[in-house]
Amino acid sequence: MEHKIAVVGATGRVGREVLSILAEFQDEKKISIDFVITLASKKSKGKKVSFGNKELNVSCLEDYDFAGISIAIFCARSYVSEKYVPIATEAGCIVIDNSSHFRMKEGVPLVIPEINKEKITEYKNHNIISNPNCTIIQMLLVLHLLHQKAKINRIVASTYQSTSGAGKAAMDELYNQTKKIFMNETKKPKIFPKQIAFNCIPHIGKFMKDGSTKEEWKMQEETKKILGEDIKVTATCVRVPVFIGHAIAVNVEFYHRITEEQARKVLSEAEDNGILVYDRREDGEYTTQIDVVQEDAVYVSRIRKDNTIEHGLNMWIVADNLRKGAALNIVQILEILMREHL
Structure with missing residues (x-):
């Protein structure tokens, strides 16, 4: 099939x-792509982007006809997915969507x-597969293995999310504010509600009625959809003054006993599943x-017992949010979709 x-x-x-990971997978013969079209907003039309050792011209999304495209990968904001994903699916295209817009829609696999690669086959319901939230991917990649060992009752997570999670303009704001501070000048924030340079902002996404933010709600609801409704x-x-990489301090309460040694062994044996344990109780380790x-x-450190509850562990989980937190997970979905379902 083409x-x-x-x-x-x-x-x-x-x-x-x-695009970078697609080219890597193509070179490694994990996938076979006949043709790649790159799309963006009208203002980006004519720009060039890299695809391996090639440069591709960017076309305009607004007037693009998806007929003949087998799979579309959406790496845009929710409002873009809301408008253009239905246009793509109506043209017969299967969509892998990185936005949050369809994640909780009934029948759309997350x-x-x-x-849960077996869920990919459910793309047939709406011709859509959703990529989870970046922090959810790295957290659940680790926790689902422990959930199999000793069922999880409760998760308490504090995230430390880089500016790249909010896009290039957010990264630029961190850079420009930092530069201005060293020049003894000030620069008012535009992307973030407060200064991000040398600061932490406990606010990602819109506030909801209960005081949570949308990002916090996503962590709750996406965990339940992927791992189990009873968790x-x-x-x-929290947004932190880092360019790339999300970190999560996670406290997990289990129904059954699991020691830190058992958890470390389970995770240390999961290198083939993309987990690396780097956890020595020494400075910088x-x-x-x-x-x-x-x-x-996805890296795991600081694995230790929580002595305040009967069956509890603490850990520190870190990953590149642009790769496994987004692009790599998308391309892994694509690989399985092409190999097993098309």
Whole structure:
């Protein structure tokens, strides 16, 4: 079967990362793509983006006809997906969508391949597969293995999310504010509600009626959809002055006994599933956000017992949010879709 792929939002950070990983997978013969079209907004028309050793011209999404495209990867904002995904699916295109717009829609699979790749076949319901939230991907990649060992009752998560999660303009704001501070000048925030340079902002997404933000709600609801409705989740999501890489401090309460040694053994044996344990109780012997840039793996450090509850563990989970938190997970879904379902 001939595979023609469209990448929507090709000029953004995630879109560019998708193109890079698609080229890697093509070179490694994990996938076979006959044709790639890159799409973005009208203002980006004519720009060039890299696809392996080639340069591709960016076309305009607004007037693009998806007829003949087998799979479209959407790496754009929710409002773009809301408008253009139905246009693509009506043209017979299967969509892998990185936005949050369709994640909780009944019948749309929310997929992390290492956890629930069997759900991919449900794309037939709406011709859509949703890519989960970036923090959910890295957290659940780790926790689903422990959930199999000793069922999880409750998750308490505090996230430390980089500016790249809010796009290139957000990264630029961090850079420009930092530069201005060193020049003894000020620069008012435009992307974030407060200064992000040398600061942490406990606010990602719109506020909801109960005081949670939309990002915190996503962590709760997406965990339930992927791992199980009976799991209780509470989260505080924080934007930090980091360019790339999300970190999560996770406290997990289990129904059954699991020691830190057992957890470390389970996770240490999961390297083939994209998990690396780096956890020595010495200065610097743990993973931080700057360590994981351009890394595919999800790293786990600071595994230790929570002595305040009967069956509890604490851990620190870090990953490149642009790769496994977004683009790599998308391309892994694509690989399985093409190999097993098309």
